[in-house]
Structures are given as structure tokens and as C-alpha cells.
Amino acid sequence: MENSKSGRSANSPLKILIAADHSEASLCAVRFACELAPPDSVIRIVSVVPLTQSIAPSGHASTTNEDSTRSAAQALSSANALFIRAGFEPETATIALSVKRRDVVHAIVDAAASWNADIVVVGAHQRHSLLRYLKRNVSEPLVKLCALPILIVPQRSADMAHGPYRILFAVGSVADTQRCVRLGVRFATAASRFRAVYVIGRSVWWPGERRDGQQDEGAMALEAARELLGAGTCTTTSTIGPSETAADIADALVCEAVKWDADLLVMGTHTRHGLKRFAFGSVAHRVLLTTRTPILLVNREGS
CATH class of the missing domain: 3.40.50.620 (HUPs)
Known part of the structure; x- marks a missing residue:
């Protein structure tokens, strides 16, 4: 059986795209994905660098941007280490937003589409802004935009020992x-x-x-x-x-x-x-x- 979207067989290794950041919710999602992914899966981890606008004196805005870029790099490094420890060889990439592309959701959609991913993985914290953002912009729009399955891992979820039993x-x-x-x-x-x-x-x-x-x-x-x-x-x-x-x-x-x-x-x-x-x-x-x-x-x- 062939996937009409990707042109690949339904039995081909899954291409799993993980959206990572520095939050605990993201770390929970990465840990869960490490246990969930079949051994032959192809993993790509992306971290979005938000667009920062500052009204501080000249020179401070670049420092803010550097901090955001550094935070994204650290998130990628931590997620990459977990997947390597689990036996995978993931690809990593940062996605820099711009004045023309301010939306994190669309940036993830574009990354999944350009890489021809099979599934997108994100973390969620029900009590903070991330899930409110998901509620407003991701729950249905993300699926409609990229036509992909989405794995959402709540921060409160328990860690799995070995795969989904x-x-x-x-x-x-x-x-x-x-x-x-x-x-x-x-x-x-x-x-x-x-x-x-x-x-x-x-x-x-x-x-x-x-x-x-x-x-x-x-x-x-x-x-x-x-x-x-x-x-x-x-x-x-x-x-x-x-x-x-x-x-x-x-x-x-x-x-x-x-x-x-x-x-x-x-x-x-x-x-x-x-x-x-x-x-x-x-x-x-x-x-x-x-x-x-x-x-x-x-x-x-x-x-």
C-alpha cells in the first residue's frame, strides 16, 4: 500500500518530525518519542527561533536574538542527545522566524511539508500558554494545513519504560x-x-x-x-x-x-x-x- 501524499510505501520507515524548545513539556515529548518511535524511524528535530522585537536602546535587540538562538540550539542539543542514546541518528535544524513568517505553527507546518514527514510531535502544558496556543491555532488548523498525524504529549504524562504497552x-x-x-x-x-x-x-x-x-x-x-x-x-x-x-x-x-x-x-x-x-x-x-x-x-x- 502506498501513501498518496508522500509516494512511499505504508511500510516504509516513519519520518518523525519533533518540534523542540527549552520547556519541560517539550522534554517530555522528546522522551516519549524516543520510546515510541520504531527502531527504523527517521528522526528530524527542529527548534523555532522566535522573532524578537525590542524597544531597548540600539544593540540590545541583537542580544535578545542571540539569547533566543542560543536557547533553540540548547533545546536541539538536549533532544539530539536523548535520541542518540536511544539508538537513533537524528537530523537537527533551527527555524528562524522573520517579519514575513512570524507564526510558529506555520513554520512547523512548512518544515514538516518540505521534509515530507509522516508525523509531527509536540509537547503541551495544559495550564500555560502553549496549550492555549494549541487550542486556538493548532488542534485543527495544523492538521488541515499539513494533513499529518500529530502526537501531542502532555507535560503531566508518565514516562514509558519501553514502547507503548x-x-x-x-x-x-x-x-x-x-x-x-x-x-x-x-x-x-x-x-x-x-x-x-x-x-x-x-x-x-x-x-x-x-x-x-x-x-x-x-x-x-x-x-x-x-x-x-x-x-x-x-x-x-x-x-x-x-x-x-x-x-x-x-x-x-x-x-x-x-x-x-x-x-x-x-x-x-x-x-x-x-x-x-x-x-x-x-x-x-x-x-x-x-x-x-x-x-x-x-x-x-x-x-
Whole structure:
């Protein structure tokens, strides 16, 4: 099977682009990526040097720029050392923003596109500006712009010892399920266990809509997951009904990831469509706000 975006086989080594900075959240993402990446992965680490503008006396602005460049170089050095220790030979690069390109998100998108990456990895801190920035500009726009899966690692997530042992798939439509599972299993090890869940939320029904539609979709999605994951003892599937949902679908997924002790949550970025999606918002977006589990968001066009 060939990836229409890259022209490479779906079994080719994954090209993983990591966006690194000096934050603890970024360091968590780098450590997680070191354990997650398959041994044959091709790694590229980039650090964005922000555009600094100073109203200080002449000469001080250049010092600020030098500090930013030095910080980016240190972030690359630290991330590079971790990947080398894990047995990889990563490439590294700094990306300098300019007056014409002030946006960090677009800089990362451009870097991923020019390198023909398969996946982008970033860290997130839910209580500070980074996730607010993600919430506003990255959750859906980044996926739409680069059509790539995005791995977001919360700073509060626990370190993995060896690879993702427990991978939780949040399934939606059959097509989304197939995309998520096919990518997610590429990060599995021989010891990995899988669980696929379909959450039936408390829905508002539009006139003329079949009320059993969610059950039908869920049954088909879980069957598609079983076909790809296998029906052995390492795979479980389940439908989570409205009575088990804490507040909404996003809360149910976050709770399920904690209860099952998942190392990685894999889900699509578009679980609702049309007016319903507009009314209820993005489930993936809301999961990002509270999860402590690293989450792999798979775009419809990506993977």
C-alpha cells in the first residue's frame, strides 16, 4: 500500500518530525518519542527561533536574538542527545522566524511539508500558554494545513519504560477507525495490548435522524478494529453507553484512558460532522484540554 501524499510505501520507515524548545513539556515529548518511535524511524528535530522585537536602546535587540538562538540550539542539543542514546541518528535544524513568517505553527507546518514527514510531535502544558496556543491555532488548523498525524504529549504524562504497552483507540466511522488503527499499530511492540472503544454520548437528535445510528456506526467501527488488530487475548473492544459517560464523549475517553492505564490514545480529529459538529465542537479538541495520556490525532487525509 502506498501513501498518496508522500509516494512511499505504508511500510516504509516513519519520518518523525519533533518540534523542540527549552520547556519541560517539550522534554517530555522528546522522551516519549524516543520510546515510541520504531527502531527504523527517521528522526528530524527542529527548534523555532522566535522573532524578537525590542524597544531597548540600539544593540540590545541583537542580544535578545542571540539569547533566543542560543536557547533553540540548547533545546536541539538536549533532544539530539536523548535520541542518540536511544539508538537513533537524528537530523537537527533551527527555524528562524522573520517579519514575513512570524507564526510558529506555520513554520512547523512548512518544515514538516518540505521534509515530507509522516508525523509531527509536540509537547503541551495544559495550564500555560502553549496549550492555549494549541487550542486556538493548532488542534485543527495544523492538521488541515499539513494533513499529518500529530502526537501531542502532555507535560503531566508518565514516562514509558519501553514502547507503548497499552494502546487505546477511540473509534468513530469505519474509515476513521481504519486510519487510526493502521497508524497506531506501527508503534506497537510484541508485548503491546490494544483496546478499541466507541463512546455513545448524550445526543440531541435532529428531526428525521435515526436514533440507533450511533449503535450501528459503533458496531461497524469496532468490527473494523477487530479485523485489523486481531481477535486474540491482546485485543479488547467495547461500546461505552451514555450512562457511563461522566459529562460528554471527551470526558469518557479521558476517564477510559486512565482506567485502562493507556500509554497512548489514538483518535481521529473529526468525530462529528456538519451542524452537529458545529454545535458540539471537536471531541479531540476537548480531550486535549484534560488528558494526561499522550494523544495521537489522525487527520482524515493523513497516514
